[in-house]
Amino acid sequence: MKILVCVSNVPDTTTKITFTDNNTQFNTNGVQFILNPYDEIALSRAIELTDGGKVTVTVINVGEVSTEATIRKALAIGATDAVRINAKPHDAWYVAYQIAQYVKANPFDLILTGRESIDYNGSKVAGMLGELLDLPSVSIIKKLDVSESSATVEREIEGGKEILTIPFPFVAGAAEGVAEPKIPNMRGIMSARTKPLIVVEPLEVKTFSEIVSYETLSIRGQVKLVAADDTAKLVELLHTEARVI
Ligand SMILES: Cc1cc2nc3c(=O)[nH]c(=O)nc-3n(C[C@H](O)[C@H](O)[C@H](O)COP(=O)(O)OP(=O)(O)OC[C@H]3O[C@@H](n4cnc5c(N)ncnc54)[C@H](O)[C@@H]3O)c2cc1C
Numbered sequence: 001m002k003i004l005v006c007v008s009n010v011p012d013t014t015t016k017i018t019f020t021d022n023n024t025q026f027n028t029n030g031v032q033f034i035l036n037p038y039d040e041i042a043l044s045r046a047i048e049l050t051d052g053g054k055v056t057v058t059v060i061n062v063g064e065v066s067t068e069a070t071i072r073k074a075l076a077i078g079a080t081d082a083v084r085i086n087a088k089p090h091d092a093w094y095v096a097y098q099i100a101q102y103v104k105a106n107p108f109d110l111i112l113t114g115r116e117s118i119d120y121n122g123s124k125v126a127g128m129l130g131e132l133l134d135l136p137s138v139s140i141i142k143k144l145d146v147s148e149s150s151a152t153v154e155r156e157i158e159g160g161k162e163i164l165t166i167p168f169p170f171v172a173g174a175a176e177g178v179a180e181p182k183i184p185n186m187r188g189i190m191s192a193r194t195k196p197l198i199v200v201e202p203l204e205v206k207t208f209s210e211i212v213s214y215e216t217l218s219i220r221g222q223v224k225l226v227a228a229d230d231t232a233k234l235v236e237l238l239h240t241e242a243r244v245i
Helices: 037-048 065-077 092-105 125-133 186-192 231-240
Strands: 002-006 009-011 033-035 056-063 081-086 110-114 137-146 150-157 160-167 170-174 197-200
Touching: 002 037, 002 092, 009 065, 033 037, 033 065, 037 056, 037 065, 037 110, 037 170, 056 065, 056 092, 065 081, 065 186, 065 197, 081 092, 092 125, 110 125, 125 137, 125 170, 150 170, 160 170
Parallel strands: 002 056, 002 110, 056 081, 081 197, 110 170, 137 170
Antiparallel strands: 009 033, 137 150, 150 160
16 A cells, blocks of 8 residues: 655744735744644554555655755654655645646555644645545544555544545545654664655646735733623623623
């Protein structure tokens, strides 16, 4: 079985977000980039499925050369090899299109993404990949087990669980619960240096989105605490100060 795990290179969650160029560009100066945590979960499960060499796990990233540290981390965690599509990812459509074209030429049985990237939080790439590749696509899976020709995935739904059996090939977006993220060991870090990382040039594709402007959240006002049994005061404040009722 051949598994492809899509990995994105995202700012560390502690990053202080600022913008440049009249608030149209994210300021990457001094920003520490990491492997998207949900992709780490997807990758960890894929590696768990590598049964005595019968399964290969390829990681793919659409990004510039600066993302190679993140790709090497994925190789250190245990991926077999890696592909970098050499482009600045413009938006989810661009990312999905480039990956889909690669997969059309190099088919995989299972394509895993994270449930979302923690930078733009679009949750779009997996669905778009399914559409572009004409494959089933399932979002926010919490469990993944595989058999010879199909997989069983579990999703949380309102008030319960949904269990689906899906024939290969398909696309799935992994969330918490699919696996515990693996930490690379020294052997993994050493071997990652020599594992294959191929660089593919992107294809021309029409872009549909443009950043008009970014805005950070305004600083929250002071909080007023009301005693739990003082409903009258709460109602009064909601009416006279918050003006929501
Ligand atoms: C308008 C716009 C402008 C952007 N401009 C830039 C830019 O200038 N420079 C820049 O570096 N980024 C840029 N990005 C971010 C980059 O394009 C994102 O990777 C892409 O938009 C996907 O984000 P998403 O939140 O929709 O992904 P989601 O759909 O939330 O991601 C789900 C999963 O898709 C996979 N995935 C996402 N991105 C990638 C990737 N790049 N390679 C491989 N797999 C991936 C991962 O498995 C991820 O968990 C931009 C994004 C937007 C929306």
